[in-house]
Amino acid sequence: xxxxxxxxxxxxxxxxxxxxxxxxxxxxxxxxxxxxxxxxxxxxxxxxxxxxxxxxxxxxxxxxxxxxxxxxxxxxxxxxxxxxxxxxxxxxxxxxxxxxxxxxxxxxxxxxxxxxxxxxxxxxxxxxxxxxxxxxxxxxxxxxxxxxxxxxxxxxxxxxxxxxxxxxxxxxxxxxxxxxxxxxxxxxxxxxxxxxxxxxxxxxxxxxxxxxxxxxxxxxxxxxxxxxxxxxxxxxxxxxxxxxxxxxxxxxxxxxxxxxxxxxxxxxxxxxxxxxxxxxxxxxxxxxxxxxxxx
Numbered sequence: 001x002x003x004x005x006x007x008x009x010x011x012x013x014x015x016x017x018x019x020x021x022x023x024x025x026x027x028x029x030x031x032x033x034x035x036x037x038x039x040x041x042x043x044x045x046x047x048x049x050x051x052x053x054x055x056x057x058x059x060x061x062x063x064x065x066x067x068x069x070x071x072x073x074x075x076x077x078x079x080x081x082x083x084x085x086x087x088x089x090x091x092x093x094x095x096x097x098x099x100x101x102x103x104x105x106x107x108x109x110x111x112x113x114x115x116x117x118x119x120x121x122x123x124x125x126x127x128x129x130x131x132x133x134x135x136x137x138x139x140x141x142x143x144x145x146x147x148x149x150x151x152x153x154x155x156x157x158x159x160x161x162x163x164x165x166x167x168x169x170x171x172x173x174x175x176x177x178x179x180x181x182x183x184x185x186x187x188x189x190x191x192x193x194x195x196x197x198x199x200x201x202x203x204x205x206x207x208x209x210x211x212x213x214x215x216x217x218x219x220x221x222x223x224x225x226x227x228x229x230x231x232x233x234x235x236x237x238x239x240x241x242x243x244x245x246x247x248x249x250x251x252x253x254x255x256x257x258x259x260x261x262x263x264x265x266x267x268x269x270x271x272x273x274x275x276x277x278x279x280x281x282x283x284x285x286x287x288x289x290x291x292x293x294x295x
Contacts, residue, residue, distance in 0.1 A: 002034050003076035003286050005279055006066040009039030010081030012046040013055040014260025015270035020081045022272035023279050032283045036075065038062045048266025056087030063098065067105045070251040077252035077282035081275060082260045085128070096128045099246055102253055110145050111248035114221070115231065115257060116157070116281065117238035120214055121221040122230040123150045123247065134226045135182055138169060143190035146223055151199045153247040154221060156285060165210050165219040166191055166203030167229060173206045187225075240273040243281045252285045254278040 007024055010016025017039055024035040040046075040058040063083075069075045085096055095101035103111045114123045125146045126137050147164065154162035166187060170180030177184050187204040194201050203210070207224075211233040214222045224230030234242050235257060242257035256274040264270055 002032065003283060004074070005033045005035050005282050005286075006069060006075040006078045007035050007037050007275075007279060008059075008062045008066050008078065008080045009037055009043070010062075011055050011059045011084045011087055011260045012040055012043045013048055013050050013052065013087075014082060014084060014262055014265050016059075016081030016083075016260065017043055018265075018268065018270045019256070019272040019275040022270075023079075023275040026272065026276050029276060029279050032280065033076075035279060038066045049262040051084060051087055051090070051262070053087065053090035053092070056084060056089070056091035056093065059083045060088065060091065060093055060101070063101060064105060067102065067251065070253075071106065076286040077254070079275065079278040079282045080253065080255040082256055082258060084260045084262075098253075098255060099127060102246055102249055106249050106251060108249050110149055111246055112146050112149050114150070114153075114245045114247050115234045115242050116245055117234055117242040119237045120211060120234055121154075121157075122211075122234050123221055123223045124227060124230050125223055126226050128227065131226060131228075135169065138182060138186055138225055140186050140190045140193070143187065143223075144193060147190065147194040147199055147201055148197070149248050150221060150223060151194075151201070159220050161200060162220045163218070164199065164201040165205055165214060165222045166201060167207045167210050167222055167224050168204035169207075169225045171206070171208075173204045240271060241277055242274065243278045245281070245285075252282050254282040254285070 007020045009020045020037050023029055039062050046055050066078045070078050099113050112123050113127050126134050169182045174180040174183035183204050191201055191203055207229055244255040246253045255278055
């Protein structure tokens with residue numbers, strides 16, 4: 001029997017409903033699962049490309065319904081179309097995106113955002129926060145949790161003994177304190193502590209070279225200090241093919257590597273490639289370990 005995968009339609013005023021339907025209808029998806037779309041029954045009342053609190057609330061309700069069904073075992077996994085963070089805010093919702101909302105709904109104590117692609121795998125230590133706040137948030141405890149979570153979760157992706165690298169925060173990874181102290185004060189101690197716990201991790205390495213090294217096979221994944229540090233190389237190498245995976249949840253959740261694209265919503269031209277890849281990866285992750293093939 002094929003697993004049932006919930007595909008949430010995301011913000012109904014964006015391209016989410018279109019790419020959700022295109023993915024659900026795609027032969028590659030139909031071959032491996034039974035897709036079920038979760039979205040507002042009256043989606044036509046939302047004007048394409050128009051930001052609204054109503055659309056934000058509708059997206060939220062669809063996510064909650066899909067999570068309930070995943071937690072209860074009625075669906076094997078969730079693949080989510082994009083939401084609009086401002087739409088969430090206008091609806092009075094406190095969450096900045098899927099990741100923190102899913103952690104809340106599933107009561108997961110520690111989660112992390114990972115972007116999976118064939119050429120590069122990246123985990124983010126901090127996500128949707130202003131760049132000015134990143135140095136304060138990068139504590140040894142936060143990095144230790146992220147490192148441990150990454151090492152624990154990567155075997156789900158057929159990486160038995162993951163080799164992990166930590167990217168530096170500052171240019172040249174601080175140049176021994178000349179260009180910033182965070183590497184010596186926080187990042188390097190976090191790496192050394194993780195190694196003492198048995199994690200195969202190295203760094204911090206300069207951000208302008210470590211992603212290329214990982215792409216060439218020296219490391220299985222890179223932990224980036226902040227959002228754009230990690231997502232620029234992933235999207236440069238694999239935009240439209242990368243998949244957002246939430247690590248640390250008690251359910252399987254994948255998503256696309258792009259946003260709501262209000263500028264092309266309702267025009268029928270949205271590319272469903274990342275949504276298709278998200279569903280296919282969700283199916284693979286939902287299988288017992290012994291039945292999985294490498295994504």
